[in-house]
Structure formats: structure tokens, C-alpha cells
Amino acid sequence: MLTVQDKKILMASEPIDFRLSINGLVGKINSNINTNAHDGSRYVFYNKKRNRIKILFWDKNGFVLYYKKMDDGKFFLNVDKKGTVYLTQEQLEYILSGYNPKYITHDREETE
Numbered sequence: 001m002l003t004v005q006d007k008k009i010l011m012a013s014e015p016i017d018f019r020l021s022i023n024g025l026v027g028k029i030n031s032n033i034n035t036n037a038h039d040g041s042r043y044v045f046y047n048k049k050r051n052r053i054k055i056l057f058w059d060k061n062g063f064v065l066y067y068k069k070m071d072d073g074k075f076f077l078n079v080d081k082k083g084t085v086y087l088t089q090e091q092l093e094y095i096l097s098g099y100n101p102k103y104i105t106h107d108r109e110e111t112e
Helices: 023-033 087-099
Strands: 009-011 042-046 052-058 061-067 085-087
Touching: 009 087, 023 042, 023 052, 023 061, 042 087, 085 087
Parallel strands: 009 042
Antiparallel strands: 009 085, 042 052, 052 061
16 A cells, blocks of 8 residues: 655546556646655546556655556546635545445444
8 A cells, every 4th residue: 555644635627538657647747736856745636537546756855656546437526616626645545446435434432
């Protein structure tokens, strides 16, 4: 699993052309999100069919590109607003696992 400790996770609100690789994604980040791609944040991109995800981030001395393709089904992405969507680590984990974070409930511990 991709771990993100104390880093922002930003997801595009619209699908991208998945022919873009690292340099193309960095260009999108710098121009559309108005942030510095070298800041260590995780940038999440997805395709139109929502069956592929790319996550780009800077790691000390170079970019890392994480790519995941669903064999069957699609990723559940709640991106109904324009602009950048901020995710928590937990939401990212649910998305990458194929779960819909909208319907995840947490069991509360019962106290005596």
C-alpha cells in the first residue's frame, strides 16, 4: 500500500489523458493546481473510464509514479466539484482498494 505520512493528497476533479507521463503530469500540476510538484504532496489522477489511477510525488531526488489498473470494475471517485479535491490517507486507501469511501462506516467501540 502507498503510505502517506504528513503529506497532502490532492486529486484532480476531471480525468486526464493517460498518455501523459511524469513530465506531462508535472506540467498539469504546476499549471492547473498552482502548486509546486516538488513539495512531496501526492497528486492523484484518473482516466475517463475511472479504471486507472496514477499517483505522482517527489521523493528526495526524483519523481515516483504509482500506477494502478483495475482488471474488473472501476475506482469509486467522488469528484462532483470543480478544482482540486483533497483526500485523507484513509480515503486514498479505500479508493485504491476498490471500496467506495462514501459508504464506509466505522464501528464504534462499546463502552460499559
